[in-house]
Amino acid sequence: MTDIGSTPAELPGKAHGRSGSLLTESPMMKSRNAAEFRFRAYGLTAIVVALLTLAITLFTIVRDGTPAFFQAKLTYQVFIDAAVVDKNGTADPVEMAKVTTIGYARLLSNSLLAYLDEKGVAVEGMTDKEITDMISKDAPARLRDRVLADPSLVGQTITVKALVGGRIDGYLKGRVTRESSANDSNVTPRQLDMADRMVEAGILRSGFNWRFLTAPDASDLRPEAAGLGIALMGTLYMMMLVLIFTLPIAVAASIYLEEFAPKNWFTDLIEVNISNLAAVPSIVYGILGLAAFINFAGLPSSAPIVGALVLTLMTLPTIIIATRSAIRAVPPSIRDAALGVGASKMQTVFHHVLPLAAPGILTGTILGLASALGETGPLLLIGMVAFVTNYPASPLDGGFMDPATALPVQVYSWASRSDPAFIERSSGAIIVLLIFLVCMNIVAILLRRRFERRW
Amino acid sequence: MSYMKLTASTLAIAALSATTAAARDNVQIAGSSTVLPYATIVAEAFGENFDFPTPVVEGGGSGAGRKKLCEGVGANTIDIANSSSRIKQSDIDACAAAGVTEIMEVRFGYDGIVFASDINGPAFELTPADVHAALAAKVVKDGALVDNTAKTWADVNPALPAQDILAFVPGTKHGTREVFDEKVLIDGCEANGTAAAHKAAGAEKVGKECMALRTDGVSVDIDGDYTETLARVDANKNGIGIFGLSFYQNNTDKLRVATMSGVVPSTESIASGEYPISRPLYFYVKNAHLGVIPGLKEYVTFFLSDDMAGPDGPLAAYGLVSDPELAATQAMVEAETPMGPLE
Numbered sequence: 001m002t003d004i005g006s007t008p009a010e011l012p013g014k015a016h017g018r019s020g021s022l023l024t025e026s027p028m029m030k031s032r033n034a035a036e037f038r039f040r041a042y043g044l045t046a047i048v049v050a051l052l053t054l055a056i057t058l059f060t061i062v063r064d065g066t067p068a069f070f071q072a073k074l075t076y077q078v079f080i081d082a083a084v085v086d087k088n089g090t091a092d093p094v095e096m097a098k099v100t101t102i103g104y105a106r107l108l109s110n111s112l113l114a115y116l117d118e119k120g121v122a123v124e125g126m127t128d129k130e131i132t133d134m135i136s137k138d139a140p141a142r143l144r145d146r147v148l149a150d151p152s153l154v155g156q157t158i159t160v161k162a163l164v165g166g167r168i169d170g171y172l173k174g175r176v177t178r179e180s181s182a183n184d185s186n187v188t189p190r191q192l193d194m195a196d197r198m199v200e201a202g203i204l205r206s207g208f209n210w211r212f213l214t215a216p217d218a219s220d221l222r223p224e225a226a227g228l229g230i231a232l233m234g235t236l237y238m239m240m241l242v243l244i245f246t247l248p249i250a251v252a253a254s255i256y257l258e259e260f261a262p263k264n265w266f267t268d269l270i271e272v273n274i275s276n277l278a279a280v281p282s283i284v285y286g287i288l289g290l291a292a293f294i295n296f297a298g299l300p301s302s303a304p305i306v307g308a309l310v311l312t313l314m315t316l317p318t319i320i321i322a323t324r325s326a327i328r329a330v331p332p333s334i335r336d337a338a339l340g341v342g343a344s345k346m347q348t349v350f351h352h353v354l355p356l357a358a359p360g361i362l363t364g365t366i367l368g369l370a371s372a373l374g375e376t377g378p379l380l381l382i383g384m385v386a387f388v389t390n391y392p393a394s395p396l397d398g399g400f401m402d403p404a405t406a407l408p409v410q411v412y413s414w415a416s417r418s419d420p421a422f423i424e425r426s427s428g429a430i431i432v433l434l435i436f437l438v439c440m441n442i443v444a445i446l447l448r449r450r451f452e453r454r455w
Numbered sequence: 456m457s458y459m460k461l462t463a464s465t466l467a468i469a470a471l472s473a474t475t476a477a478a479r480d481n482v483q484i485a486g487s488s489t490v491l492p493y494a495t496i497v498a499e500a501f502g503e504n505f506d507f508p509t510p511v512v513e514g515g516g517s518g519a520g521r522k523k524l525c526e527g528v529g530a531n532t533i534d535i536a537n538s539s540s541r542i543k544q545s546d547i548d549a550c551a552a553a554g555v556t557e558i559m560e561v562r563f564g565y566d567g568i569v570f571a572s573d574i575n576g577p578a579f580e581l582t583p584a585d586v587h588a589a590l591a592a593k594v595v596k597d598g599a600l601v602d603n604t605a606k607t608w609a610d611v612n613p614a615l616p617a618q619d620i621l622a623f624v625p626g627t628k629h630g631t632r633e634v635f636d637e638k639v640l641i642d643g644c645e646a647n648g649t650a651a652a653h654k655a656a657g658a659e660k661v662g663k664e665c666m667a668l669r670t671d672g673v674s675v676d677i678d679g680d681y682t683e684t685l686a687r688v689d690a691n692k693n694g695i696g697i698f699g700l701s702f703y704q705n706n707t708d709k710l711r712v713a714t715m716s717g718v719v720p721s722t723e724s725i726a727s728g729e730y731p732i733s734r735p736l737y738f739y740v741k742n743a744h745l746g747v748i749p750g751l752k753e754y755v756t757f758f759l760s761d762d763m764a765g766p767d768g769p770l771a772a773y774g775l776v777s778d779p780e781l782a783a784t785q786a787m788v789e790a791e792t793p794m795g796p797l798e
Contacts, residue, residue: 100504102762137769141503180708183574219495220705221769298531300479302511380515383485387495387512389502390481403481403511413514416680418492418702423682 061430067173068428071163071209071224074135074198078111078143078160080153091151104140104147108132108162121197126190134191136163138218138225164204166223166421168195172206175420212428216389217410223421226414228429230388234304234404235373235436237392241308241400242372246319247365249312251354254323259349278317285314286378294382301383302403304392310378315368322364326357359451366444370437376408385409407433479530482510482751486520486537487630488680489566489699490736493770494537497758500769505757507750512537517630521739524558525550528743534751536739539566539630544797557742557793561755561784563764565776567700567725568634568732571710573692577616579713583731585612587643589620590674592667595652603669623687623696624668626678630734635697636666638732685709700725701774725776726766733776742793752791759785 025033082089084103086096109132116122116131139162147153163169167187170176172195181187198204215227261267289310293299299306330353338348379385384405392402405413407429414426484494494512502509515523517538524536525546542560550558570581588594589611594603608615625631644650644665653664668674677684677696684696685706695713700720703710712720715731724730738758745752757763759781764770766777778784 097506101500144503176708184708185704186707219499220492221496221773222499294531295526298529300531301483301533302513383483383511383513385513385515387491387498389499389509403483416488416682418681418705420706 061427061434064424065427065429065431067175068212068425068431069209070173070206071211072169072172072204072206073161074112074164074204075159075161076112076115076203077157078107079157080147080155081107082154085147086151086154091154093148093151096148096151096154099144101140101144104144105135105137108135108139108143108160111160115203119201119203121194121201121203123190123193123197126194130188130191131194134165134168134194136165136224137222138163163222163224164195166419168192168204169206169224170421171195172199172204173424175424212425213432216391217387217405217413218389219387220417220419220422223417223419223425226422226425228407228410228432230391231405231407231410231429232432233392234307234384234388235406237304237395237400237404238308238311238406239369239373240395241305242311242315242369243365245308245312246316246368250316250319250323250365251361253320254327255349255354257320258324258327259345259353274317274320278321281377282314282375283377283381285310286381288313289378290381300401300403302386302388302405303401304404305400306382307379307384307406308400310382311372311375314375314378315372318371319365319368322368323357323361326360326364327353329360330356356453359447359453363444363448366440366447370440370444373436373440374408374433376406376412379406379409385413387413407436480749481508482535482748482754483513483533484510484535484537484738485513485515485523485533486535486738487517487539487736488514489517489539489630490537490738492701492773493563493736493775494738494758496769496773497754497763500763501750501754501757505750505753507753510750510754521546522549524739524741525553525555527553528555528741530748532741534741534744534748535755538737538739539734540633541735541737542739542794542797547797555741555743559740559742559755559788559791560794561738561740561759561788562735562778563738563759563775563781563784564736564770564778565725565733566736566774567720567722567730567776568631568638568734569698569700569703569720570695570713570715571688571698571703572695572713573688574709574711576692576711577618578711579608579615579695580717581615581713582646582716583639583643584646585615585643586622586639587649587665588612588647590622590624590668591640591644591649591665592669593649593653593664595647595649598652600649600652600656619693620673621691621694622674623677623684623694624674625684625697626676629678631697631699634732634734638734640666640668642731699774700776704774722766722771722774722776726779735778736775739794742791745791755788756785759788 084107085099088095090096109128112135113128113131139160142162143160165187167176167181167184168191171181171187171192176184176187176192178189178192181189181192195204211225212227213232214229215225216230218226257267257270289306293306293309294301334352334356335348338352339345343351376385386403386405388403388405390403392404393399411426411429411433414422414429484498491512491514494510498510498512501507517540520533520536521538521542523533526532542558547558550556570579570586572579585608588603589605589608591603593600594605595601605611605620607617607619609617611620624635641650641662644653644661650661650665653661658664675687677687681696681698681702684698685702688694688696689709696710698710700722703712703720714720718724718730720730720732725733740751740755761781762768764775764777764781768777771777
């Protein structure tokens with residue numbers, strides 16, 4: 001018998017210090033409620049702090065990086081003087097290739113001076129050299145490529161869009177100011193005045209910078225010309241190869257371990273090893289890649305194929321773990337039913353288990369690829385943190401063997417350059433990298449939402 | 456499955472191109488991050504004006520570059536190692552052991568090392584003796600060796616501003632640190648009499664004692680590159696950073712440079728030898744690859760041409776001090792003379 005019922009007189013008794021109603025708080029309940037309130041507050045603070053950090057990071061990256069997507073260009077008429085670019089009048093590109101970019105730089109400079117004269121754009125006390133220094137060092141190379149590709153341009157006057165130097169571009173973007181230019185050895189206040197005049201005259205215009213996404217890297221003398229083209233291609237090649245390498249291996253390994261392998265100490269050992277490998281720092285794989293693929297197997301350094309092999313080793317354990325849990329999530333009743341109607345073990349796996357596990361496998365793979373996408377450490381050691389300006393060939397021509405870089409290493413190498421214009425490009429590259437990551441994660445989420453089945 | 460086919464064909468393509476990859480068609484370069492910007496400027500211009508592909512240039516540090524150069528001969532080893540310090544006997548031995556017997560040593564110019572502080576701070580007129588007295592662990596006071604307790608620069612030398620001492624010094628893995636040690640600390644140590652005091656106290660290695668820096672936080676080692684040093688100076692306006700001349704010249708709007716023994720660092724004052732802290736820059740070419748890797752000889756010749764490395768070339772515009780003996784180096788490259796034993 002309980003003693004509560006036996007002494008009804010004492011039940012709600014205030015003599016014991018208990019409140020009579022649930023609605024009035026006792027001191028104990030008060031402290032419990034306060035504890036809960038505090039706990040919620042801690043949780044909320046944690047989330048606010050996390051969101052704030054994210055917001056600050058995104059804000060600074062977007063603020064610093066957005067200008068990289070815009071670039072100022074000079075648009076003016078250039079007379080392609082045959083006396084400079086084709087002295088012998090052969091119109092033969094091989095012969096004309098002997099004229100270096102120095103010759104084309106002179107063409108661009110002279111034409112700009114003449115064009116400014118014609119338009120009456122001038123700044124008091126400005127030397128010709130100051131004006132011509134405003135043209136990017138990249139412009140002659142572009143013009144040379146254009147003329148060599150089409151020798152019929154010789155002797156004509158053509159409209160040229162030439163990049164303007166990094167500091168002038170920085171002035172239009174607000175990075176370089178008149179105060180800073182007074183102390184800056186690479187730009188004079190007169191050049192900034194000239195830039196203002198040119199903008200008024202419509203010669204200098206800022207526009208969306210497609211070349212940031214397509215052009216190759218550039219040296220420290222011409223930050224305005226640097227682009228992500230090769231890094232994007234290198235990343236794309238690597239991701240393709242990583243997908244091709246990891247998916248079959250991961251799926252085969254997981255199916256075998258989950259469906260066929262006997263449960264004994266050996267498979268346990270494999271399982272522990274896979275979990276451990278997933279936690280190995282990525283730089284270790286870089287050292288392994290250098291020793292195994294470059295020094296031993298003799299693959300070329302800086303090549304996407306080596307990068308892909310290293311990243312494959314790095315992501316395999318993660319993808320195997322994800323794939324195994326996806327396979328494990330398929331209920332045994334499905335297998336039993338298939339086996340019950342006479343399917344072989346292999347038919348069961350390939351006709352029933354694998355299709356049902358596919359969304360989970362794909363999600364795991366995409367998330368694994370996304371982590372490989374942002375990896376820099378292992379690539380440092382296999383020579384992908386390099387200055388590369390030749391596009392790799394198409395995959396069919398052995399492009400996987402050509403030197404290339406990758407998005408995250410481009411961020412790293414730009415961040416350590418001395419010209420401040422590269423800092424802006426580095427942030428711009430981060431934006432591109434983040435867009436990639438977000439896209440991949442969205443695809444993973446969509447796949448999961450669309451195809452995932454719950455039992 | 457189609458995956459299998461895809462994988463098989465990819466591997467086949469990979470294997471196929473691996474066999475052809477033996478004949479690499481681009482020059483590969485690695486090494487010093489100080490030389491890296493110069494090498495990329497040359498590589499870019501080379502790619503534009505020649506029929507060869509643009510050389511691939513990696514950073515990684517002088518020592519790492521030389522080590523890679525000495526890995527052996529063949530298309531999967533690099534052709535040129537950039538270095539901001541001279542090759543060491545240990546490197547030459549490693550090279551010889553791997554079959555790299557002939558290396559060409561190319562000195563293409565000099566790099567100045569400057570002290571610079573925030574643009575809005577006071578001007579500094581330093582001497583190696585003052586820098587040593589401010590940063591060394593032990594200094595001479597009233598004829599005795601004592602722990603360094605100087606708080607402001609004015610404590611060291613009344614002519615200097617009364618600003619707290621704080622210096623951002625390149626970490627020990629940098630080639631710049633070596634020059635700082637030799638040309639500033641050791642010279643300063645001798646100039647202000649600390650070296651003599653160390654000797655009198657019976658120190659076995661006076662140089663090592665002279666190079667020991669304070670550990671009470673006024674001297675901060677920066678293991679990253681100059682961008683990090685700049686960020687530190689930016690965040691801490693009292694700080695003085697140590698930079699390469701070319702880096703300073705690209706950031707003159709943020710930094711005020713200190714004179715050293717009364718000389719303003721510039722390409723001219725370094726070329727004339729007036730400015731005391733500079734170092735030669737080198738690259739080392741694997742002679743066995745000349746004529747095998749297309750464009751290697753042309754790249755080296757182009758690098759040293761007057762259009763590039765000369766006093767009016769783009770390298771000088773970026774901050775390189777042109778080598779007065781460039782013509783001799785050009786002749787040496789033309790003859791492909793390998794370097795002799797180190798003196």
